[in-house]
Amino acid sequence: MERRFIVTGGGTSGHINPALAIAGMLEKSISASGDTCRIIFSGRTEGLEGELVPAAGYEFVNVHAKAMPTKPSLKIFPAVTALLKGISECKKLIRKFRPEAVISTGGFVSAPLLYAARSLKVPVIIHEANAFPGRANKQLSKGAALVMTGFPDQEKIFPKAKRVVCTGNPVRAEIFENTYEGSRAKLGLADGEKQVFAMGGSLGSATITNFVIKCAMDEQFKDIRFVLSVGKHNTVEIPQEVRDNPRITIESYIRDPGCYIAGSDVCILRAGAVTCAEITAAKACAIMVPYPYAAHDHQTFNAEAIASKGGGIVISDDDVKEGKLTPVLSELLSDDDRRAKIRQAAGELAVRDTDERIVNAINEALGK
Numbered sequence: 115m116e117r118r119f120i121v122t123g124g125g126t127s128g129h130i131n132p133a134l135a136i137a138g139m140l141e142k143s144i145s146a147s148g149d150t151c152r153i154i155f156s157g158r159t160e161g162l163e164g165e166l167v168p169a170a171g172y173e174f175v176n177v178h179a180k181a182m183p184t185k186p187s188l189k190i191f192p193a194v195t196a197l198l199k200g201i202s203e204c205k206k207l208i209r210k211f212r213p214e215a216v217i218s219t220g221g222f223v224s225a226p227l228l229y230a231a232r233s234l235k236v237p238v239i240i241h242e243a244n245a246f247p248g249r250a251n252k253q254l255s256k257g258a259a260l261v262m263t264g265f266p267d268q269e270k271i272f273p274k275a276k277r278v279v280c281t282g283n284p285v286r287a288e289i290f291e292n293t294y295e296g297s298r299a300k301l302g303l304a305d306g307e308k309q310v311f312a313m314g315g316s317l318g319s320a321t322i323t324n325f326v327i328k329c330a331m332d333e334q335f336k337d338i339r340f341v342l343s344v345g346k347h348n349t350v351e352i353p354q355e356v357r358d359n360p361r362i363t364i365e366s367y368i369r370d371p372g373c374y375i376a377g378s379d380v381c382i383l384r385a386g387a388v389t390c391a392e393i394t395a396a397k398a399c400a401i402m403v404p405y406p407y408a409a410h411d412h413q414t415f416n417a418e419a420i421a422s423k424g425g426g427i428v429i430s431d432d433d434v435k436e437g438k439l440t441p442v443l444s445e446l447l448s449d450d451d452r453r454a455k456i457r458q459a460a461g462e463l464a465v466r467d468t469d470e471r472i473v474n475a476i477n478e479a480l481g482k
Contacts, residue, residue, distance in 0.1 A: 116150045118211060122227045123219030123241075124163030125181075128386050132243050133163075133219040134170050135284035136472060143473045154211060156204060157223045177203045181222045182249070200226025201233075208234050215239050215259065215480055220248040228254040239476060240275075243283050243387035245415035247271055260479035262472060264387050265419045279475045282465025283391040289372040290395050290466060294457070297377025308447055309339045311378035313371060315386065315405070318345020321431050322382055322403060325439060327352065330362035334444060341378070343368045372396055379453060380446055382439075385417035385428075393426060397461035399453040401442065406431040424459035 119140065123133035137153045144151040157163035159176040167174045180196040183189040204227045208216070215237040218224040228250070231238050237259040242251045245265040255261050256274040263272075264283035272278050303309055310329070314322040323344050330340045340362040344350065352364060368374060375381050376396035383389055385402040393400045402421070404413035417428040427446070429439050446453060465471070476482075 118213045120216045122156045122224040124157040124223040125221035129221040179223045204230035220251045244412040245419040246412040281471040282468040292376035309378045311374040312382040313343040318348045323350045385413040394464035397457045399456045400426040
């Protein structure tokens with residue numbers, strides 16, 4: 115038997131990577147059962163999904179979609195026109211392909227497919243990675259066969275979905291394999307040597323970069339090693355005296371961030387859904403600095419969901435700029451017991467069977 119799904123989600127890697135992960139889980143599980151699986155993705159060719167999805171080997175169908183303005187604006191007219199055109203395109207795709215369900219990981223590109231599926235009575239399955247849901251997933255969860263959440267206690271957010279299950283967010287298996295001791299050995303850290311790892315995401319963070327540079331040149335941190343990932347599009351000019359400082363290593367891209375997250379004494383990170391999942395999977399001691407311009411400030415909700423359980427520390431971007439992170443970092447580095455407790459609490463929040471939870475939830479929702 116061939117099982118068919120249409121998957122959508124795009125605009126940012128935070129939507130696309132979970133969609134690709136879920137597609138891979140379904141293929142692996144269905145193949146193991148002896149059936150075959152065919153998956154088509156829908157999205158915009160000009161969006162990031164138009165690059166990443168075909169590169170992952172999946173069939174990709176372009177549909178029209180535009181972001182709806184959050185405030186009254188003339189932009190509503192082209193957005194509605196694109197939505198209606200996208201719905202028509204998705205209806206044709208559904209009638210031709212005949213999927214057993216459509217799966218969304220969010221982003222405005224998902225709206226046409228979800229509207230089309232609802233009108234044609236095709237089961238809708240949603241995965242919401244963030245603690246605060248995006249507009250498309252929240253608005254179109256009404257009547258959904260299943261909503262899977264990356265964070266616990268989200269049932270009240272989706273009251274009109276038929277079923278809500280906390281599955282966690284997909285994390286690469288090797289992240290769980292990284293231990294503090296093992297990662298330190300890989301990184302060549304000596305016993306007693308303390309390291310701070312900072313990363314502001316793929317685009318980098320000027321706030322985090324400037325803070326770490328200042329710390330690396332500060333005598334109160336003279337015994338601390340800093341590793342800084344500035345991102346491929348770094349906008350901060352880094353003086354040569356900083357680059358020559360042996361206490362700091364600056365990279366534009368870290369190929370194995372999981373090892374650094376697990377092996378460093380303190381991490382300074384943004385709070386995207388996947389990053390938060392990696393923090394818990396690696397049992398990291400993390401200071402989370404939510405990206406202040408994220409939609410609906412969802413990174414703050416993500417970070418506070420972890421910090422409220424003792425699994426990390428949250429400090430705002432503005433507070434970092436004002437120098438309030440310096441004493442926090444200094445105190446944390448000097449308190450071994452506190453760091454150990456944060457690590458333990460973070461690890462207890464990790465969802466280690468996300469793959470199994472997602473596949474089982476989808477099959478149960480579809481009566482398989």
